[in-house]
Amino acid sequence: MTSAVFPLTVYVLVFITIVFAILLERETDGGKMEDVLDESVSEEDLRKFERRYHDSLAQGTVTHVIQFEYAWCLIRSKYPTDVKRGIFLLEDLSKGENESGKRDCIYYLAIGNAKIKEYSKALGYTKVLLQVEPGNRQVQTLKHTIEKRMEREGLKGMAIIGGAALALGSLIGLGVALARK
Amino acid sequence: MSAGPYNYSYIFKYIIIGDMGVGKSCLLHQFTEKKFMADCPHTIGVEFGTRIIEVAGQKIKLQIWDTAGQERFRAVTRSYYRGAAGALLVYDITRRSTYNHLSSWLSDARNLTNPNTVIFLIGNKSDLEAQRDVTYEEAKQFADENELLFIEASAKTGDNVEDAFLETAKKIYQNIQDGSLDLNAAESGVQHKPLQPGRNQPQNQPNPTKEGCAC
Numbered sequence: 202m203t204s205a206v207f208p209l210t211v212y213v214l215v216f217i218t219i220v221f222a223i224l225l226e227r228e229t230d231g232g233k234m235e236d237v238l239d240e241s242v243s244e245e246d247l248r249k250f251e252r253r254y255h256d257s258l259a260q261g262t263v264t265h266v267i268q269f270e271y272a273w274c275l276i277r278s279k280y281p282t283d284v285k286r287g288i289f290l291l292e293d294l295s296k297g298e299n300e301s302g303k304r305d306c307i308y309y310l311a312i313g314n315a316k317i318k319e320y321s322k323a324l325g326y327t328k329v330l331l332q333v334e335p336g337n338r339q340v341q342t343l344k345h346t347i348e349k350r351m352e353r354e355g356l357k358g359m360a361i362i363g364g365a366a367l368a369l370g371s372l373i374g375l376g377v378a379l380a381r382k
Numbered sequence: 383m384s385a386g387p388y389n390y391s392y393i394f395k396y397i398i399i400g401d402m403g404v405g406k407s408c409l410l411h412q413f414t415e416k417k418f419m420a421d422c423p424h425t426i427g428v429e430f431g432t433r434i435i436e437v438a439g440q441k442i443k444l445q446i447w448d449t450a451g452q453e454r455f456r457a458v459t460r461s462y463y464r465g466a467a468g469a470l471l472v473y474d475i476t477r478r479s480t481y482n483h484l485s486s487w488l489s490d491a492r493n494l495t496n497p498n499t500v501i502f503l504i505g506n507k508s509d510l511e512a513q514r515d516v517t518y519e520e521a522k523q524f525a526d527e528n529e530l531l532f533i534e535a536s537a538k539t540g541d542n543v544e545d546a547f548l549e550t551a552k553k554i555y556q557n558i559q560d561g562s563l564d565l566n567a568a569e570s571g572v573q574h575k576p577l578q579p580g581r582n583q584p585q586n587q588p589n590p591t592k593e594g595c596a597c
Contacts, residue, residue: 235427237428237430242461243461246461266454269454272459273458305427305454308427342429
């Protein structure tokens with residue numbers, strides 16, 4: 202009796218998980234552009250600003266502007282190694298910048314960290330900005346976007362763990378059923 | 383409100399450009415949230431907003447890139463121009479300098495977008511009539527000479543804000559209908575998103591007829 206009921210429950214739960222995963226995927230609109238974190242720089246533009254940075258580096262004429270522009274493009278790259286390099290350059294810049302320059306760096310540090318899934322670090326940066334400008338809507342929006350992203354990642358993680366647990370459960374169920382025969 | 387987030391058949395990309403402080407972000411906010419932001423700090427880099435609108439019975443999702451007007455962002459914000467179907471070029475009717483810089487913004491827009499990109503000139507802050515520094519007539523003439531659509535609007539009162547965004551979309555849609563905008567071109571700024579089967583199909587969307595189908 203139990204061996205018949207148990208797998209059935211498992212199948213129902215697996216079904217629910219699949220439906221849940223599909224709904225979750227739909228919520229993300231199939232990966233379409235929904236916010237600033239989805240957007241990426243074109244290869245051509247990244248190369249352009251990279252060349253400018255490296256040329257001025259070779260000549261020892263790197264300005265804050267040149268470094269910031271290159272770092273901003275790196276942050277917008279779809280490759281995590283680029284994003285990490287962008288973070289490194291912005292961290293370096295933010296030490297020596299004036300107030301408005303610092304604000305730019307911190308904003309893009311928040312985006313960069315969110316893109317490589319360092320969510321708590323990213324949220325930390327938005328908090329720094331909101332301490333200075335509590336009413337800044339652009340920063341509030343970014344904070345909300347990061348929180349939504351975190352939640353979504355969390356749900357996805359749960360769905361995967363849940364699915365794995367159910368699969369394991371059904372295997373055990375099957376084992377038990379076979380052993381009883 | 384049956385309009386679910388996926389019930390749209392086109393995506394149009396817009397950019398908003400113009401000098402700093404002309405009210406680009408306030409226009410975007412008024413359009414997406416129907417609210418006026420009184421104390422608006424300078425935009426950092428770019429901002430993004432979306433809204434689904436309806437043109438000729440078709441749901442269209444607008445993806446709007448609002449660029450920072452400050453000079454230090456200009457080099458990188460240029461990289462957002464590519465592939466825009468619509469460009470809203472904004473000046474402030476109470477500050478002549480923002481009007482004088484229009485030709486520089488316009489040449490950027492022309493050089494970096496495709497020839498079919500619809501450019502809409504917006505004279506913002508029309509509520510501040512007493513401080514007007516640019517007449518309607520001269521701006522209208524500038525718009526005509528450069529083949530731009532033109533309207534004066536107020537992000538504060540909301541006056542004509544909807545019109546500017548919607549008229550741009552209508553013009554883009556018209557360009558699609560008469561074939562002057564090639565949807566397959568990589569940088570048209572328009573994505574056609576055929577509705578998935580089982581969703582409410584708009585009545586006026588012609589269904590492809592299957593020829594010689596015996597089923």
